[in-house]
Amino acid sequence: MKNIVLILTLISTLVACEAQQTNTIEVLSATEFKEAVTNKEVQLVDVRTPKEFKEGEIEEALNIDFLQNETFTTQFEKLDKEEPVYIYCRSGNRSGKAAKQLEKMGFKEIYDLEGGYMNYPYKK
Secondary structure: OHHHHHHHHHHHHHHHHHHHHHOOEEEEOHHHHHHHHOOOOOEEEEOOOHHHHHOOOOOOOEEOOOOOHHHHHHHHHOOOOOOOEEEEOOOOHHHHHHHHHHHHHOOOOEEEEOOOHHHOOOOO
């Protein structure tokens, strides 16, 4: 019985920690993302490679390649951690990882485009 209580306590603690981490990260649908970034001054970052970025991007996006770890950290350190940051990649995989890294760096509000640029019907 003690082992079951210990296991349940551990699971409860892990779930609580996970919930705390996701309070700063929110995944937005393409429509929600577009509404949030269109005609507004926001920190909008494309975390794809420069080659992918050149193939098309969301207007006004800054390109900071997630795969270039040192550059990624250095460039994001220049942004305001107290202001929301909107990120996207090709399919949502890299931006999801980037969001977790930004959270560890101290960013307070992180919005990730669901499905990435491939899922974004409002391409320029």
